[in-house]
Amino acid sequence: MEEREGPGTPESGKPDGGKGNARSHQARHVLRDAPPRPLVGQEGQDFLLQTLSKPLKVALPAIRARTSLPASHAPTLALLEHLGVPRAEVYATLLRTAREKLLARINAADVGGGSSALLGPDRLLDLLAASFQYLGIPELRPVAVAILERLRPVPTQYLKQLAADEQMVESLPVGVRRQVWELDNALLRRRVQPLLKQFARERSSASAAAVMPFADADGMMGWRAWQEGDEPPPPMLEPRDRAAERASSPALRQLVEVVGASRRIYDSIMALCRTSYAESGRSGECALRFQLLMALRDAGASE
Secondary structure, eight states, X not given: OOOOOOTTOOOTTOTTTTHHHXXXXXXXXXXXXXXXXXXXXXXXXXXXXXXHTSOHHHHHHHHHHHHSOOXXXXXXXXXXXXXXXXXXXXXXXXXXXXXXXXXXXXHTOOTTOOXXXXXXXXXXXXXXXXXXXXXXXXXXXHHHHHHHHXXXXXXXXXXXXXXXXXXXXXXXXXXXXXHHHHHOHHHHHHHHHHHHHHHHHHHHHHHHHOEEEEEOTTOOEXXXXXXXXXXXXXXXXXXXXXXXXXXXXXXXXXXXXXXXXXXXXXXXXXXXXXXXXXXXXXXXXXXHHHHHHHHHHHXXXXX
């Protein structure tokens, strides 16, 4: 027969007078009262596979018990069902409404932690820990993305996980991507190198399009591409608008977006230009170093 211990009765072999037993009882009580984990993503798939392996008369009640709203909502659900509203539409509307309210609170969060009425940085980190695993689920993804965008800086452990999925990184807001690129230089290099090659092609095309008048041996005027060693164009020709040329370069525009206000990313791109020039001797890398700096100035960068 099982022996029942009364209050204050020492647990067998323990000198703490029953305190250890009280703590274990409290822990079991907390675990029993804790809400079940949400059946989202892989966890939901595993639950369904495991439950549906049982007879349907056992599986279906178990699925309904874990996926239904609380019993207090039963009258409302019954009314909506009577009105012809599908249950799936009800759940989708609830999810959308809850998501919009949570996003509004996240976007209004006090990241400096000065207001007790708003979500502070610690609460945002708690929400990120709970939502980060759902980045791959379209309906839940906006919550984690909004938190990542609000946090400055994003904790390193999350940036490392993001860096492991290059496709995921490219779908994030540019402010979050910059933090990933600052952490992972190899990822930054793969993002920037195609833009360096694109800029070289743009520069080559622009040089080929630059033409100036010339006179042949018979004094007839014509046009040909400008070449090294030619005299400067006559004063009658309009001066080139360098700022407009930079603004018209897709490669430069993308590089400016990559850099933003990050000195670390800018230095990394300059180092990549130096390495590429040392290996190839192409002048395009030298031109890019100057043009990128000027394009950042055009965009309002102060440093």
